[in-house]
Amino acid sequence: MSDSIDFFFDFGSPYSYFVSTxxxxxxxxxxxxxxWRPVLLWAVLKAQGxxxxxxxxxxxxxxxxxxxxxxxxxxxxxxLPSHFPASSHLPARAFFWLQRNTPALAVPFAKRFFEAYFVxxxxxxxxxxxxxxxxxxxxxxxxxxxxxxxxxxAKTALxxxxxxxxxxxxxxxxxxxxxxxxxxxxxRLPLIEHKLAAGSPAAVARGVSE
Amino acid sequence: MSDSIDFFFDFGSPYSYFVSTxxxxxxxxxxxxxxWRPVLLWAVLKAQGxxxxxxxxxxxxxxxxxxxxxxxxxxxxxxLPSHFPASSHLPARAFFWLQRNTPALAVPFAKRFFEAYFVxxxxxxxxxxxxxxxxxxxxxxxxxxxxxxxxxxAKTALxxxxxxxxxxxxxxxxxxxxxxxxxxxxxRLPLIEHKLAAGSPAAVARGVSE
Numbered sequence: 001m002s003d004s005i006d007f008f009f010d011f012g013s014p015y016s017y018f019v020s021t022x023x024x025x026x027x028x029x030x031x032x033x034x035x036w037r038p039v040l041l042w043a044v045l046k047a048q049g050x051x052x053x054x055x056x057x058x059x060x061x062x063x064x065x066x067x068x069x070x071x072x073x074x075x076x077x078x079x080l081p082s083h084f085p086a087s088s089h090l091p092a093r094a095f096f097w098l099q100r101n102t103p104a105l106a107v108p109f110a111k112r113f114f115e116a117y118f119v120x121x122x123x124x125x126x127x128x129x130x131x132x133x134x135x136x137x138x139x140x141x142x143x144x145x146x147x148x149x150x151x152x153x154a155k156t157a158l159x160x161x162x163x164x165x166x167x168x169x170x171x172x173x174x175x176x177x178x179x180x181x182x183x184x185x186x187x188r189l190p191l192i193e194h195k196l197a198a199g200s201p202a203a204v205a206r207g208v209s210e
Numbered sequence: 211m212s213d214s215i216d217f218f219f220d221f222g223s224p225y226s227y228f229v230s231t232x233x234x235x236x237x238x239x240x241x242x243x244x245x246w247r248p249v250l251l252w253a254v255l256k257a258q259g260x261x262x263x264x265x266x267x268x269x270x271x272x273x274x275x276x277x278x279x280x281x282x283x284x285x286x287x288x289x290l291p292s293h294f295p296a297s298s299h300l301p302a303r304a305f306f307w308l309q310r311n312t313p314a315l316a317v318p319f320a321k322r323f324f325e326a327y328f329v330x331x332x333x334x335x336x337x338x339x340x341x342x343x344x345x346x347x348x349x350x351x352x353x354x355x356x357x358x359x360x361x362x363x364a365k366t367a368l369x370x371x372x373x374x375x376x377x378x379x380x381x382x383x384x385x386x387x388x389x390x391x392x393x394x395x396x397x398r399l400p401l402i403e404h405k406l407a408a409g410s411p412a413a414v415a416r417g418v419s420e
Contacts, residue, residue: 048266048268049266050266056258056259056260056381058258058379058381059381061379062381062392062394065391065392066394069401069404069405070401072404073400073401073404169268169271171266171268171269171272181275182272182275184272184276185397187395187397187398188397190283190400191279191280191283194279194282194283195279
């Protein structure tokens with residue numbers, strides 16, 4: 001059994017942002033590591049034969065209210081972006097470029113990028129805006145930042161991430177897989193904690209010794 | 211502002227069962243009352259132009275896992291019924307019949323009925339099985355129990371409940387509306403607590419006096 005947890009997310013998803021602020025600490029409390037896996041939600045849903053979420057006006061208006069109160073509940077700064085929904089292929093490619101070239105910076109970039117989109121309200125589909133975050137967070141120069149979001153290997157890595165998500169049965173984001181068990185949505189964080197606590201080495205040891 | 215909370219639910223919904231065990235006590239802690247409003251989810255969704263939930267095989271298999279672990283998380287007895295999904299028009303009619311004829315018994319019946327379906331695994335669409343619950347919980351004789359589930363006024367009350375849900379923008383169950391604010395899903399219970407605590411007379415008084 002691997003001790004890692006798969007965290008499938010889309011940089012354009014508010015509930016992914018909420019999970020991004022908590023998942024590492026949660027996993028660490030139980031001796032686990034998180035593998036961050038950006039995907040393009042639209043591509044995953046299309047492959048699974050599912051419609052986009054929040055397309056219906058009632059669900060869309062619910063999302064606007066629910067994300068704001070969830071942010072208050074989690075005590076996080078949040079503003080539904082002016083450009084929402086938007087395709088997140090640029091930050092997702094940048095993540096994989098960093099993972100290949102300066103791996104230690106990939107997750108810090110992801111965390112900072114969520115804030116850039118959901119707090120600072122940058123345009124996620126604007127190459128210059130995404131490049132700015134890469135320069136500020138990862139210290140890339142302008143040329144490197146621009147190539148990070150158009151790199152062929154990064155594009156391929158993102159396609160592989162989408163394919164892996166489809167294969168693992170992902171049908172929404174955020175989607176967390178722990179020892180083969182799927183958890184969908186930020187609201188499943190307490191259930192994840194419950195599972196990890198039950199399956200922690202200490203609890204397992206107690207089970208074995210009884 | 212009314213001090214009541216609208217609880218829209220379907221007797222066939224596992225997440226409605228989970229909420230049914232907690233909502234009254236939660237509301238009471240904050241000086242609120244719950245209005246229990248059974249609906250037929252399929253009829254509400256059809257009216258809103260939405261597809262049935264959990265139709266996709268990935269979602270259906272997720273539901274089976276998620277309901278079991280949620281029940282463990284809430285520390286509730288639970289077994290996904292042999293007859294699932296199933297239409298819940300019989301218990302919904304019985305609820306409205308009781309509300310009209312012996313109002314004090316309607317909510318106790320609802321709570322007991324959820325257990326009959328999600329613990330004792332009765333067939334919710336079987337008139338004799340539903341009548342049995344009515345006889346055991348509400349003390350009706352067999353004739354009264356049988357008429358409760360075929361009563362014209364009860365059928366009309368159920369139609370009105372569906373129409374009210376559609377008008378209030380319900381698009382799933384359980385769906386709780388507090389002072390015009392909608393909450394969808396058992397996982398929103400902590401957010402409901404958060405809202406009620408912020409809006410409780412004590413909190414409001416504190417806000418006013420500051």
